[in-house]
Amino acid sequence: MKVINVGIIGVSGYTGLELVKMLINHPIFTLTYCANTEGETTLSVLHPSLMGVCDLSVDKVDLDRAAAECALVFLALPHKTAMNTAKGLLDRGVKVVDLSADYRLSAENYEAFYCEHEDIDNLSHAIYSIPELHGNIAKGARLIANPGCHVTASLMALTPFLDHIDLTQPIFIDSKTGVSGAGKSPSAAVHYVSVNDNINCYNIIKHRHATEIEQHASALCSHDVKVTFVPSLVPMTRGMLACVYATLKTSCDPLVMMESFYADKAFVRVRTAPPHTKMTSGTNFADVYATRHGNALVSMCAIDNLMRGASSQALVNANLMMGLDEGLGIPKIAYVP
Numbered sequence: 170m171k172v173i174n175v176g177i178i179g180v181s182g183y184t185g186l187e188l189v190k191m192l193i194n195h196p197i198f199t200l201t202y203c204a205n206t207e208g209e210t211t212l213s214v215l216h217p218s219l220m221g222v223c224d225l226s227v228d229k230v231d232l233d234r235a236a237a238e239c240a241l242v243f244l245a246l247p248h249k250t251a252m253n254t255a256k257g258l259l260d261r262g263v264k265v266v267d268l269s270a271d272y273r274l275s276a277e278n279y280e281a282f283y284c285e286h287e288d289i290d291n292l293s294h295a296i297y298s299i300p301e302l303h304g305n306i307a308k309g310a311r312l313i314a315n316p317g318c319h320v321t322a323s324l325m326a327l328t329p330f331l332d333h334i335d336l337t338q339p340i341f342i343d344s345k346t347g348v349s350g351a352g353k354s355p356s357a358a359v360h361y362v363s364v365n366d367n368i369n370c371y372n373i374i375k376h377r378h379a380t381e382i383e384q385h386a387s388a389l390c391s392h393d394v395k396v397t398f399v400p401s402l403v404p405m406t407r408g409m410l411a412c413v414y415a416t417l418k419t420s421c422d423p424l425v426m427m428e429s430f431y432a433d434k435a436f437v438r439v440r441t442a443p444p445h446t447k448m449t450s451g452t453n454f455a456d457v458y459a460t461r462h463g464n465a466l467v468s469m470c471a472i473d474n475l476m477r478g479a480s481s482q483a484l485v486n487a488n489l490m491m492g493l494d495e496g497l498g499i500p501k502i503a504y505v506p
Contacts, residue, residue: 173491176202176235178254179245180227182353184268186216187480188243193223195498202238204230230254236261241491243483244268252288255312259291264490265312266483272314273297273381282377298486300495301434302328302389307489315486318478319344319378319400322411324386325455326470329430330415330423331390334466338416340396342382347405350474364404373399408446409474415466423459423466431457435496444471451504453481
């Protein structure tokens with residue numbers, strides 16, 4: 170099959186690095202263009218772990234050059250800034266997989282938590298895709314709104330049960346994340362002395378990802394879904410565990426339901442005991458488990474926040490977008506121990 174040239178804009182961060190690591194071994198995609206806001210460097214200078222592996226130049230963002238060299242570009246840019254770059258690429262006929270939040274929400278929900286949306290036209294046709302939940306919706310798309318980590322893990326734990334839980338009763342989601350989810354830029358909240366030997370909840374109940382969970386859970390079941398979302402920062406580099414607590418309205422075996430819902434899904438593993446985050450580290454796997462206590466449901470999903478929660482899910486979506494097998498170039502061996 171003919172190679173497909175792709176690029177990464179925003180290659181400096183953790184998700185950019187994970188994309189590079191996968192793309193340099195991809196059998197069809199060829200990484201031909203890398204850029205950030207400064208340019209004038211190389212991948213091995215930005216990411217010393219790539220020395221002797223990949224020393225592609227990193228240039229200052231140039232949309233004309235990106236369009237000339239690439240059929241598809243991954244955007245690993247901050248929220249609020251990705252939309253302008255995406256619009257420029259789409260106007261030049263380039264397909265885009267956006268890892269930011271800029272196309273994940275309705276305009277109303279986005280503007281309530283971020284800023285005024287500056288690309289309403291493209292927002293209307295952006296495809297939000299967790300492949301196991303949305304099928305092959307990404308196939309042939311021009312713009313993918315790649316879901317983030319908290320929402321991916323939460324929806325994968327919740328969705329199998331949306332038709333079997335009492336939506337009039339509270340749904341609680343407790344989601345714990347590694348520090349890499351905060352990004353590469355230093356801040357007091359992710360300083361070593363703040364994170365080490367410590368667990369802290371942040372933005373409880375009012376976290377902007379709660380609205381994203383509600384919007385897309387509601388779309389998946391055609392009912393209004395409301396959640397109480399509590400994220401926590403835990404002292405580990407990578408990994409995420411989302412636990413959903415809800416009230417069942419039917420008699421069922423949650424684990425059997427989980428196994429049926431995710432049957433034949435290559436990147437979902439139904440566990441017979443609660444999963445550990447290490448089981449998925451460095452992979453695209455989502456490891457799920459569910460049980461009940463009377464009518465109380467406990468459902469959980471472990472993922473790698475940088476991979477399934479960002480970069481590897483973006484690559485799966487890109488594979489589907491370009492008509493390829495979803496598993497091409499996707500790591501399956503966890504970083505253990």
